Amino acid sequence: MSMAEGITVKKAENPSEWYTQVIQKAELIDYTDVSGCYVFRPRSFAIWEKLREFFDCEIKKLGVQNLYFPMFIPESFFKKEAEHVEGFAPEVAWVTHSGNTELKERLAIRPTSEAIISDSFRKWTRSWKDLPIKVNQWCNVVRWEFNNPQPFLRTREFLWQEGHTLFVTKEDADKEVMDILELYRRISEELYAMPALLGKKSEKEKFAGADYTTSVECFLPTGKAIQLATSHALGQNFAKAFEIEYTDANEEKQHPYQNSWGISTRSIGVMVIMHSDDKGLVVPPRVALNKAVIVPITTKKVNEEVIKKAKEVYRELKGFNVIFDDREGYSPGWKYNEWEMKGIPVRIEIGPKDVEKDQVVFVRRDNGEKVFVPILNVKERLKEMLEDMQGVLLDNAKSFLKENTLFPKNKEELKTAVNDGKLSLINWCGGCEESIKELGAKTLNMPFDQNPKGSCVNCGSKAKFEIYVSKSY
Amino acid sequence: MSMAEGITVKKAENPSEWYTQVIQKAELIDYTDVSGCYVFRPRSFAIWEKLREFFDCEIKKLGVQNLYFPMFIPESFFKKEAEHVEGFAPEVAWVTHSGNTELKERLAIRPTSEAIISDSFRKWTRSWKDLPIKVNQWCNVVRWEFNNPQPFLRTREFLWQEGHTLFVTKEDADKEVMDILELYRRISEELYAMPALLGKKSEKEKFAGADYTTSVECFLPTGKAIQLATSHALGQNFAKAFEIEYTDANEEKQHPYQNSWGISTRSIGVMVIMHSDDKGLVVPPRVALNKAVIVPITTKKVNEEVIKKAKEVYRELKGFNVIFDDREGYSPGWKYNEWEMKGIPVRIEIGPKDVEKDQVVFVRRDNGEKVFVPILNVKERLKEMLEDMQGVLLDNAKSFLKENTLFPKNKEELKTAVNDGKLSLINWCGGCEESIKELGAKTLNMPFDQNPKGSCVNCGSKAKFEIYVSKSY
Numbered sequence: 001m002s003m004a005e006g007i008t009v010k011k012a013e014n015p016s017e018w019y020t021q022v023i024q025k026a027e028l029i030d031y032t033d034v035s036g037c038y039v040f041r042p043r044s045f046a047i048w049e050k051l052r053e054f055f056d057c058e059i060k061k062l063g064v065q066n067l068y069f070p071m072f073i074p075e076s077f078f079k080k081e082a083e084h085v086e087g088f089a090p091e092v093a094w095v096t097h098s099g100n101t102e103l104k105e106r107l108a109i110r111p112t113s114e115a116i117i118s119d120s121f122r123k124w125t126r127s128w129k130d131l132p133i134k135v136n137q138w139c140n141v142v143r144w145e146f147n148n149p150q151p152f153l154r155t156r157e158f159l160w161q162e163g164h165t166l167f168v169t170k171e172d173a174d175k176e177v178m179d180i181l182e183l184y185r186r187i188s189e190e191l192y193a194m195p196a197l198l199g200k201k202s203e204k205e206k207f208a209g210a211d212y213t214t215s216v217e218c219f220l221p222t223g224k225a226i227q228l229a230t231s232h233a234l235g236q237n238f239a240k241a242f243e244i245e246y247t248d249a250n251e252e253k254q255h256p257y258q259n260s261w262g263i264s265t266r267s268i269g270v271m272v273i274m275h276s277d278d279k280g281l282v283v284p285p286r287v288a289l290n291k292a293v294i295v296p297i298t299t300k301k302v303n304e305e306v307i308k309k310a311k312e313v314y315r316e317l318k319g320f321n322v323i324f325d326d327r328e329g330y331s332p333g334w335k336y337n338e339w340e341m342k343g344i345p346v347r348i349e350i351g352p353k354d355v356e357k358d359q360v361v362f363v364r365r366d367n368g369e370k371v372f373v374p375i376l377n378v379k380e381r382l383k384e385m386l387e388d389m390q391g392v393l394l395d396n397a398k399s400f401l402k403e404n405t406l407f408p409k410n411k412e413e414l415k416t417a418v419n420d421g422k423l424s425l426i427n428w429c430g431g432c433e434e435s436i437k438e439l440g441a442k443t444l445n446m447p448f449d450q451n452p453k454g455s456c457v458n459c460g461s462k463a464k465f466e467i468y469v470s471k472s473y
Numbered sequence: 474m475s476m477a478e479g480i481t482v483k484k485a486e487n488p489s490e491w492y493t494q495v496i497q498k499a500e501l502i503d504y505t506d507v508s509g510c511y512v513f514r515p516r517s518f519a520i521w522e523k524l525r526e527f528f529d530c531e532i533k534k535l536g537v538q539n540l541y542f543p544m545f546i547p548e549s550f551f552k553k554e555a556e557h558v559e560g561f562a563p564e565v566a567w568v569t570h571s572g573n574t575e576l577k578e579r580l581a582i583r584p585t586s587e588a589i590i591s592d593s594f595r596k597w598t599r600s601w602k603d604l605p606i607k608v609n610q611w612c613n614v615v616r617w618e619f620n621n622p623q624p625f626l627r628t629r630e631f632l633w634q635e636g637h638t639l640f641v642t643k644e645d646a647d648k649e650v651m652d653i654l655e656l657y658r659r660i661s662e663e664l665y666a667m668p669a670l671l672g673k674k675s676e677k678e679k680f681a682g683a684d685y686t687t688s689v690e691c692f693l694p695t696g697k698a699i700q701l702a703t704s705h706a707l708g709q710n711f712a713k714a715f716e717i718e719y720t721d722a723n724e725e726k727q728h729p730y731q732n733s734w735g736i737s738t739r740s741i742g743v744m745v746i747m748h749s750d751d752k753g754l755v756v757p758p759r760v761a762l763n764k765a766v767i768v769p770i771t772t773k774k775v776n777e778e779v780i781k782k783a784k785e786v787y788r789e790l791k792g793f794n795v796i797f798d799d800r801e802g803y804s805p806g807w808k809y810n811e812w813e814m815k816g817i818p819v820r821i822e823i824g825p826k827d828v829e830k831d832q833v834v835f836v837r838r839d840n841g842e843k844v845f846v847p848i849l850n851v852k853e854r855l856k857e858m859l860e861d862m863q864g865v866l867l868d869n870a871k872s873f874l875k876e877n878t879l880f881p882k883n884k885e886e887l888k889t890a891v892n893d894g895k896l897s898l899i900n901w902c903g904g905c906e907e908s909i910k911e912l913g914a915k916t917l918n919m920p921f922d923q924n925p926k927g928s929c930v931n932c933g934s935k936a937k938f939e940i941y942v943s944k945s946y
Contacts, residue, residue: 038543
């Protein structure tokens with residue numbers, strides 16, 4: 001483990017530099033020589049593994065099966081669905097050569113897999129008895145779009161899961177869109193402790209080729225929102241373009257209804273920004289790799305009693321993947337700073353006086369709370385503290401969201417809200433997104449519980465929807 | 474589920490066409506429009522998931538951490554280790570464009586990740602206290618090498634895990650090479666029920682850039698061998714090329730010793746060829762997605778008593794991921810054929826007479842064994858049958874290997890052995906691999922227990938090694 005200095009800027013003052021320092025000093029990310037491509041180091045990949053474990057288990061309960069499709073998509077496939085190609089073509093990475101040989105047809109690296117999967121769906125779908133088909137893959141995708149890539153948030157290669165499903169009826173497809181969105185909400189709130197804004201994207205912001213897109217959006221302490229996950233109803237668009245047909249019970253040809261849905265490693269960056277502070281990373285306990293670190297306090301010469309007792313505690317806490325930090329040559333204070341920076345949820349200190357009293361000290365990462373815990377109770381009390389911390393992080397984020405949500409009544413108020421880094425819920429006409437962009441903001445999504453009134457806050461024509469608007473990553 | 478006819482050729486008569494039919498009709502593979510790239514369908518991906526679960530758990534016990542590196546490797550990185558680039562350059566897929574823009578430096582899609590990982594290792598390695606470093610990734614790789622791609626066995630994109638580790642001492646690195654090889658042996662023998670030939674590759678066949686390569690090889694009923702997994706000692710070759718250095722306890726700069734090791738989706742194809750038969754797929758129970766299928770026999774009109782009893786059995790066998798096949802419009806015989814083709818280890822039949830006797834019939838996929846089982850005992854007896862089948866598959870494969878291993882004493886005998894599709898263990902000089910290739914064979918590996926005698930069977934000069942030789946995929 002190498003020496004590391006603390007975070008040198010404040011989150012509130014320079015959020016961009018603060019983020020860059022946190023993700024590197026907490027060893028989440030390493031930069032590479034390819035701009036926009038980053039190493040997901042073990043401390044961040046472990047978070048991804050927790051998400052995967054949860055989501056994979058839940059979708060298998062819904063009857064979804066994992067599989068794997070090639071990442072190369074022939075250019076001709078890619079062009080079949082018109083909106084889809086228009087949406088993705090500018091950001092596609094193309095393979096043109098193998099060794100020294102030029103390929104006959106250049107190959108797109110998947111920015112998403114609807115095109116290649118629809119081609120297989122065509123072969124797998126004969127009768128209504130073959131439906132529903134529900135598959136998912138965990139894989140890498142490439143979108144070479146960005147001028148300003150940012151680790152996790154906007155990367156040229158990222159990891160995600162993409163689910164792809166086919167149904168006989170629109171009702172079943174619509175229901176699944178919402179079932180999956182609910183799982184994404186649970187990831188957001190139950191795993192990442194982040195309040196989820198659920199809703200439907202505007203026509204302009206929906207997935208290229210979809211009938212409609214639903215999303216989970218998160219509003220962050222930096223005053224900007226970001227899309228966390230999306231669940232799309234593709235309708236029959238790809239089915240028609242790729243000739244996916246089945247014979248129904250009356251022996252008639254039909255196109256099935258198709259969905260797709262995904263969440264990516266972007267979510268890790270969103271979580272970092274939501275909870276972390278000027279000392280470094282804060283990770284909700286449920287997704288933390290190591291739940292606690294034990295630091296035996298053995299100033300001057302090693303105190304064998306302390307080490308012995310600390311090891312007992314370590315063994316007792318086996319299920320929590322605890323770090324035991326008995327490194328020599330580092331002061332306890334230096335160690336505290338390091339583990340705070342790396343976001344270990346609970347620090348457990350034990351010194352000579354604690355040994356005498358058969359106790360340890362728990363220090364909580366998020367609020368610095370310090371409690372003395374009898375060694376007999378460490379397991380149960382650690383469990384409690386982790387659960388409490390998980391709950392408090394979500395509660396705090398909810399309070400922040402509530403305090404920072406405004407309901408501007410006219411364009412002037414909207415402009416002020418945007419400039420102040422607030423989230424706005426506005427009455428909206430359904431158009432005029434360009435002029436919202438000119439304010440430096442973006443439409444996020446339209447909450448499912450709609451109650452539009454009066455005229456569009458932005459342009460003044462009749463309001464048809466309520467929609468969230470804010471600055472955005 | 475669509476109608477499917479049986480396998481129309483025999484394994485012994487036309488192994489290549491037989492293989493193509495089995496992997497498609499058992500729904501393991503789908504072809505795509507990109508030659509050499511295949512869809513790993515849920516029935517094969519589930520096998521990969523079982524392997525991953527086992528191996529991931531075991532390497533974590535050894536202190537290995539998962540992470541993820543970008544798949545794009547700048548051309549300049551790739552060229553740093555001379556042997557490495559020479560070995561891999563001809564089969565690299567190159568990305569040259571994003572959207573309509575030509576990239577400044579073209580990017581290799583990883584054929585393996587030593588180059589990009591070594592660049593990060595350089596940054597992570599400062600002091601001897603940072604070592605060992607042990608990381609692993611589960612990912613896709615691309616090798617655009619082959620004229621004759623074959624699903625699973627030789628594909629242009631495949632899935633694998635690649636482990637990459639750094640040690641202070643050569644002894645620790647050497648030990649890990651063997652620890653990992655032992656895990657690969659366990660995958661081969663304990664999961665896939667395939668006897669593993671363990672040994673060291675020849676100088677010519679070792680990994681490009683390695684000091685030495687160890688491997689697991691499998692000899693198949695088709696009379697050809699194939700490499701299942703490799704564990705490489707890279708020595709200090711990459712460390713020197715990428716300037717990976719640490720300061721030792723005496724404050725002196727040192728290069729660490731590096732390993733890498735991998736097993737891929739190829740292994741699924743090897744397993745298919747090892748065990749499957751003229752009826753279709755045979756899967757060792759430990760890696761089978763569904764351990765059994767229940768077929769209620771309800772000729773003419775539906776017999777409700779039978780369905781009710783069958784469902785009881787189904788509930789009792791919950792932990793075995795059993796298929797319940799009560800589809801109408803298909804005869805029991807048709808269903809038996811289908812599930813045999815798809816390799817479900819045990820078929821459970823239940824008809825009106827069985828209901829009277831409170832029993833079911835178990836039919837084992839590998840040997841057709843048929844037993845009557847009291848319904849009270851289905852769980853325990855299914856467990857037994859699966860374990861027995863797992864053991865018998867390995868025993869049979871071991872017998873086959875033993876019967877087909879020859880010890881030719883001269884070139885004429887070696888030639889005959891190769892032509893007859895036998896595995897040969899020969900005394901060997903350490904060179905003359907070209908003339909072995911001319912026989913239509915390849916060196917596989919040199920068993921660790923070496924006892925070379927006399928002269929090289931192939932060229933007559935002094936024998937230095939014993940090595941396995943056979944036809945190869």
